[in-house]
Structure formats: structure tokens, C-alpha cells
Amino acid sequence: MQETAQQKIRKLFHSNSGNRPLFYDFDLYDISVSQKLWSTDYYCRQLLSISVNQFHVLPSPSETQSSGSAILQTPMLDISSYCRYLNLHLDGFFMNSMSALDTLAHELFILYQCHQIPRNIYIGRAKDMLLNEHPYSAVGALLNVQLSKPWFTEFEPFRHCTTHESLIRYSDIIYRFDHVTGQYKLSRKIKLPDNPQVKPFTYNKNRVASKYCQSIFNKISWLINNVHGCTLRDIRARGNIVPIPP
Numbered sequence: 001m002q003e004t005a006q007q008k009i010r011k012l013f014h015s016n017s018g019n020r021p022l023f024y025d026f027d028l029y030d031i032s033v034s035q036k037l038w039s040t041d042y043y044c045r046q047l048l049s050i051s052v053n054q055f056h057v058l059p060s061p062s063e064t065q066s067s068g069s070a071i072l073q074t075p076m077l078d079i080s081s082y083c084r085y086l087n088l089h090l091d092g093f094f095m096n097s098m099s100a101l102d103t104l105a106h107e108l109f110i111l112y113q114c115h116q117i118p119r120n121i122y123i124g125r126a127k128d129m130l131l132n133e134h135p136y137s138a139v140g141a142l143l144n145v146q147l148s149k150p151w152f153t154e155f156e157p158f159r160h161c162t163t164h165e166s167l168i169r170y171s172d173i174i175y176r177f178d179h180v181t182g183q184y185k186l187s188r189k190i191k192l193p194d195n196p197q198v199k200p201f202t203y204n205k206n207r208v209a210s211k212y213c214q215s216i217f218n219k220i221s222w223l224i225n226n227v228h229g230c231t232l233r234d235i236r237a238r239g240n241i242v243p244i245p246p
Contacts, residue, residue: 005228006030009111009242012235016242022110029107036100037224043092044217047210050089052175052184055082074177077184083173086190086209087166093213097220098159104224108139111231113243123147133246138230146223154195155216161196168209 013026057076105126109117112134118125127147130140146152161167174187190209193201231244238244 005225005232006034008232009228009235012240013111013242016240022243026107026110029103029110032103033100033107033224036096036103037221039096040093040100040217040220043089043096044213046089047086047093047213050082050085052077052079052082052173052186055079055085074179075184077175079170079173079175083168083170086168090167090192090209090213091162093217094158094162097216098156100220100224104227108227108231111235111243112137112139113245134234134244137244138233139227142223142226142230151216151219157195157197158192165196167192167196 010030013023013030055078057078101123102121105121105123108126109121109129112130123143124147127140127143130137131144134140158167168190172190175184176187177183178185191203192207192209192212193203194205194207195202234244235242
């Protein structure tokens, strides 16, 4: 299996750094980036696979019998549980997806030997640090482009909002029973608001939750992989010295 850019960076850091506290911090964040990206993928797959028919409520024996004979009845739905699980997976997705980028930011502050490390580190602050202290860095140029694109500026508010409120309400779930298949179907797809920071929510962008999360996961996965690739390029430009000197 071909060695990834992230694995190559880790190997170079282990062979270069003699600073044990720095070594510990790098390992912590390097592993955490992979963990949080895996968790993002997990919650995305849960959103793609969840079905309203997983939440049937079984009728009691007395409801399924009439004069000693079983009768066919339309199964009931526990729609409140369905809604809770949707919000659970959305919360997990948005928290982990943004955390993957912010954890990557911690790794970048270590790799690029930042002179002053702020108390709170976010991916945007990593971009600013690179542009100020490493103006010719390939990672800084990449982040400067990607973090200004609509996909990121529209995505970022979702993480902040999931810490305070739920994105899906019971009233958002409209469903019907198909007597041919014996299954429930959603009458409309579960949508995410255009901007979760603007109340009341609007849905003009027709943002289907599962498709949107899949798209965001692909973009974040691509960005993290390319940040590691560009970091490796910066390391090589400095003669394979890690942390990268300014």
C-alpha cells in the first residue's frame, strides 16, 4: 500500500524533532485528524442509510387479534425517535467535520513552528498564520483559496448552530404509508436550512441533508489530503527540516 503524505510527514517529524513535548502534541493532533475524519465519514454513512421504516412501533397482541384471528394493520411510526436520530447524526457529522479541520490547524501550528500560538486555534487562524509567517507556503495558498469558497462559508455556520439547537423538527418530516409495499415513505426529502443562523429557517437552496453532508465530507476529505500533500512539498522545499523553519 502506497505511503500517504500524512504518513511521510509523521515519519519525517519523528526523525527530526528532539523536543519531547512538541513530539507528544504532534502525535496527538496527527492521530486526531484521522480519527475525526473517520467519525465524520461514520455519521455521513448513518445519514445516508437511516430509514423511517426503522422506527415502526409494534402493535400490542390485543390490537393484532380480532375474535381470535390476526388482522392486518398499518404499522405505527415512532416519528419522534426518527427525528432524534436524524439530529443525532447531523450533530455528529457537523461537529466532527469542522473539528477535523480545526485539529488539522493545531497540527499546522506545530509543523510550521509558529512564533505565537493563540489560545483558540481554528483552521482560519492557521491560514492567517501561514500567510503572515510563511508567505510562500503551498498550504497557506491552498487554504486561502478553499476557505474563501462558497462551500466553506456556507458550511461553517452549521457546526456553531448544532451546539445550540437542532436542525430538524418533527414538523419537517412529512410521510405516508404505501399499501402496495407495506412501507412508509417520506413525502418530501429532509432538508437543511439555507443558513442555520438566520431564523426562521428558509429552504430556497433545496439542500437535501444526506446529499449535502456527502458533498461536504468529500470536500473536507479532499482538503485534508491536499493540505498534507502541500505540507510535504513545503518540507521538501526546506530540505526536509521539521518543524518547518520560517
